Amino acid sequence: MTEQEKAVLRENIARVKDRAAEAAIRAGRRPEEITLVAATKMNNAERVRFAVENGIAVCGENRVQELLEKYELSAYGSADLQFIGTLQTNKVKYLIGKVSLIQSVGSLRLAQAIDRAAGKHGIRQPILLEVNIGREQAKSGFMPNEIWKFLDKTSELGNLDIRGLMAIPPAAPSDGNNLYYFHEMSQLFIDISTKKYDNVSMACLSMGMTNDFEDAISCGSTMIRVGTAIFGARSYAGQP
Numbered sequence: 001m002t003e004q005e006k007a008v009l010r011e012n013i014a015r016v017k018d019r020a021a022e023a024a025i026r027a028g029r030r031p032e033e034i035t036l037v038a039a040t041k042m043n044n045a046e047r048v049r050f051a052v053e054n055g056i057a058v059c060g061e062n063r064v065q066e067l068l069e070k071y072e073l074s075a076y077g078s079a080d081l082q083f084i085g086t087l088q089t090n091k092v093k094y095l096i097g098k099v100s101l102i103q104s105v106g107s108l109r110l111a112q113a114i115d116r117a118a119g120k121h122g123i124r125q126p127i128l129l130e131v132n133i134g135r136e137q138a139k140s141g142f143m144p145n146e147i148w149k150f151l152d153k154t155s156e157l158g159n160l161d162i163r164g165l166m167a168i169p170p171a172a173p174s175d176g177n178n179l180y181y182f183h184e185m186s187q188l189f190i191d192i193s194t195k196k197y198d199n200v201s202m203a204c205l206s207m208g209m210t211n212d213f214e215d216a217i218s219c220g221s222t223m224i225r226v227g228t229a230i231f232g233a234r235s236y237a238g239q240p
C-alpha cells in the first residue's frame with residue numbers, strides 16, 4: 001500500500017465511524033449500540049490488516065475460500081471475524097472455530113448443518129437468521145412469514161446460539177431509500193423478541209451498508225456492514 005492509500009483508508013474508517021455515531025445520536029441512541037463490521041471482500045490481506053490496525057474491530061467475509069486465504073495470511077489480526085456471505089452446507093466445516101458469527105443463515109437445512117458441525121467441535125455457534133425482506137426470488141434468506149415456522153424448531157438446534165436477524169434489502173431504488181424495508185425488519189425483530197424460543201436471543205439486528213447505513217441506524221440497526229465507504233469501490237478484476 002502506498003502512503004496515500006493508507007491515509008485514505010484511515011480517513012474513511014474515521015468518517016464511517018463518525019457518521020454512524022451521528023446517526024445513532026440523531027435517533028436518540030448511543031453510538032456504542034452499533035457495531036461496525038467492515039465488509040472486507042475483494043480486499044487483500046495487506047489492506048485488511050492495515051484496516052484492523054487502524055480501528056476496524058470486526059471483519060465480515062463473503063466467500064469461504066477468500067476467508068481461508070486471508071486467515072492463513074493473518075489478515076484479521078486481533079479483529080473479530082464473521083461470515084456474511086452465501087454459505088453452502090458443504091463449506092460450513094471450514095468456518096467452525098474461525099468465525100465468531102455466521103450472519104447469513106437463511107434455511108433450516110443450513111442451520112442444521114451448522115448445528116451438526118458445531119456439535120462435532122463441542123461449541124455453540126452464534127448465528128443470525130437472514131431474512132429476505134424484499135421477498136426477492138433470486139435471493140436467499142427466510143421469507144418474513146416463513147421465519148416463524150423455523151423458530152418453532154429451534155429447540156432441535158442446541159448447538160446454535162441464534163442472536164438475531166440480518167437483511168440485505170433490494171438494491172436501493174434511485175432515491176436510495178430502504179427505510180420501508182428497515183422498518184419492516186425492525187418490527188419483525190421486535191415481534192420475535194417478545195416471544196420465547198429455545199436457543200434464541202434477539203440481541204443483534206444486522207442491516208445497513210454503504211448507501212443506507214444511516215437510515216438503518218435510524219430504524220434500530222445494531223450492526224452495519226460497510227465495504228465501499230471504507231475500502232473504496234471494489235475492482236472485480238485482479239483481486240486479491
Ligand SMILES: *Cc1c(COP(=O)(O)O)cnc(C)c1O
Nearest residue numbers: 039062084209210225226227228
Ligand atoms: C459487500 C457486502 C456488504 C457491504 O456492501 P457496501 O455497499 O460495499 O458497503 C454488506 N453486506 C454484505 C452481505 C456484503 O456482501
